[in-house]
Amino acid sequence: MIIRRAVLAALFLAASCASAPRVIEAGEPVTAFRNVTVVTEYGGERLTHHTVAVRGDRIIAIAPDNAIVLPEGATVVDGGGRILAPGIADMHVHYQDPSVGVLMLANSITTIRNPSGFGVGNGPGSTIDLAARTVRGEVIGPYVYSSGQLIDGPGSFWGPGVVVDTVEGVRERVRQDAEAGYIAIKLYAQLTPEQFRAGVEEARARNLQIYSHVPASMTLEDVLALRVDSIEHLDGFERSLGGEGQGLQSRWVAAPADRVAPLARRVAESGVWQVPTLIVNLAPSRAFVDMNAADAAPELRYAVKGLLDFWHSYPARLPPGTDFAARYRTVEQAHVRRIEMLRALREAHAPLLIGTDAPNPYVMYGFSIHEELGFFREAGFSNTEILRIATLDAARFLNKTGEFGVVREGARADFVLFDGDPERDLAVLRTPQGVMAAGHWYDRARLDALLAESERVAQASRTQ
Ligand SMILES: [Zn+2]
Numbered sequence: 478m479i480i481r482r483a484v485l486a487a488l489f490l491a492a493s494c495a496s497a498p499r500v501i502e503a504g505e506p507v508t509a510f511r512n513v514t515v516v517t518e519y520g521g522e523r524l525t526h527h528t529v530a531v532r533g534d535r536i537i538a539i540a541p542d543n544a545i546v547l548p549e550g551a552t553v554v555d556g557g558g559r560i561l562a563p564g565i566a567d568m569h570v571h572y573q574d575p576s577v578g579v580l581m582l583a584n585s586i587t588t589i590r591n592p593s594g595f596g597v598g599n600g601p602g603s604t605i606d607l608a609a610r611t612v613r614g615e616v617i618g619p620y621v622y623s624s625g626q627l628i629d630g631p632g633s634f635w636g637p638g639v640v641v642d643t644v645e646g647v648r649e650r651v652r653q654d655a656e657a658g659y660i661a662i663k664l665y666a667q668l669t670p671e672q673f674r675a676g677v678e679e680a681r682a683r684n685l686q687i688y689s690h691v692p693a694s695m696t697l698e699d700v701l702a703l704r705v706d707s708i709e710h711l712d713g714f715e716r717s718l719g720g721e722g723q724g725l726q727s728r729w730v731a732a733p734a735d736r737v738a739p740l741a742r743r744v745a746e747s748g749v750w751q752v753p754t755l756i757v758n759l760a761p762s763r764a765f766v767d768m769n770a771a772d773a774a775p776e777l778r779y780a781v782k783g784l785l786d787f788w789h790s791y792p793a794r795l796p797p798g799t800d801f802a803a804r805y806r807t808v809e810q811a812h813v814r815r816i817e818m819l820r821a822l823r824e825a826h827a828p829l830l831i832g833t834d835a836p837n838p839y840v841m842y843g844f845s846i847h848e849e850l851g852f853f854r855e856a857g858f859s860n861t862e863i864l865r866i867a868t869l870d871a872a873r874f875l876n877k878t879g880e881f882g883v884v885r886e887g888a889r890a891d892f893v894l895f896d897g898d899p900e901r902d903l904a905v906l907r908t909p910q911g912v913m914a915a916g917h918w919y920d921r922a923r924l925d926a927l928l929a930e931s932e933r934v935a936q937a938s939r940t941q
Pocket residue numbers: 569571592593834
């Protein structure tokens with residue numbers, strides 16, 4: 478009898494603990510998502526029939542639906558059993574025009590890294606300002622991490638505005654980026670080795686990350702040895718692979734296959750993150766073959782005149798008499814080789830990030846991420862691996878583990894309500910049923926209205 482009573486007491490205790498409801502105190506407004514299946518992280522735990530409560534920009538509680546008490550006046554969203562999972566990050570996008578933020582949200586992108594900010598300071602129009610306005614809710618768009626504007630040497634593709642001539646000039650630019658509040662610097666293609674090293678040294682002294690190209694004056698190995706944080710576009714790989722020929726794409730095509738795996742292992746050992754941005758090598762040359770056809774892509778309905786003009790003017794920068802069809806055939810072959818490299822990087826466990834490099838020609842904000850994700854599939858990554866790269870690894874790269882890329886108490890409220898399971902089918906990312914970015918909630922109706930407005934503005938800009 479005594480034993481039985483003890484068992485009952487234990488059972489009672491267990492039951493009462495399990496049912497003790499989580500009470501959310503009154504205070505600042507709360508938005509709660511009831512009856513959702515929480516994906517705490519891709520490839521991780523799934524919590525069915527749960528409620529996620531958000532206050533400000535933070536997830537403050539995650540509990541079973543029947544074990545949470547919300548304060549009076551809380552905004553309640555019925556999830557209808559849908560999956561609520563981390564939003565993804567585009568880790569290479571040049572985001573300056575606030576009006577395109579919604580294009581990224583509508584494609585499940587809740588965080589971006591801008592690897593070359595706009596404006597050297599932090600005043601109006603700078604990327605620092607854009608990031609702050611997003612947090613305040615004045616700009617609709619993803620949460621922004623950014624480096625300062627790219628730093629380059631004489632003859633820069635991007636014009637004299639980004640050029641520094643001296644080693645001291647590079648140091649000065651790094652100091653300006655630090656003072657403005659950027660988290661990183663961006664080192665570009667025309668720097669001398671001395672300038673590049675000075676930039677690395679100055680950035681390290683100020684705790685800034687270093688995002689880089691491999692300058693023409695250096696090898697990939699030189700840059701890996703300096704332990705920069707990231708290299709963009711698999712830059713410099715084709716030279717390291719020993720590919721010979723005229724131009725970047727031809728060198729990729731000519732790269733000996735037996736050098737791919739050893740290079741992938743050297744890159745993995747360096748710990749330097751790679752951001753392949755394969756789409757930016759493919760989409761422009763594909764479009765230049767027939768720009769009228771390219772202009773008919775459905776997502777280009779959101780492209781304003783200024784953006785289209787920039788894209789249309791781009792072929793004029795290429796050598797006169799360029800055969801665009803032949804050029805694209807070479808790029809397609811180079812793309813196959815880059816996929817092969819990406820496959821080797823996966824096998825070597827090299828740290829990777831997913832980015833698009835929008836708005837380079839025909840790399841449209843938000844929409845272009847899906848093709849890039851598809852390239853990772855082609856290179857052998859599973860959906861779950863891809864989603865983990867676009868969430869957990871993105872956060873780890875930025876030293877923000879636990880801050881985003883997860884749905885956990887204390888994390889920033891950056892998540893998506895899905896009609897379907899992105900781990901089964903990545904296409905689900907194209908049609909979020911609602912997006913919470915930087916603590917601001919946009920349901921499907923709101924996203925549709927914002928997209929319609931974006932289309933109206935874009936079309937109006939073209940007829941002026
Ligand atoms: Zn870029």
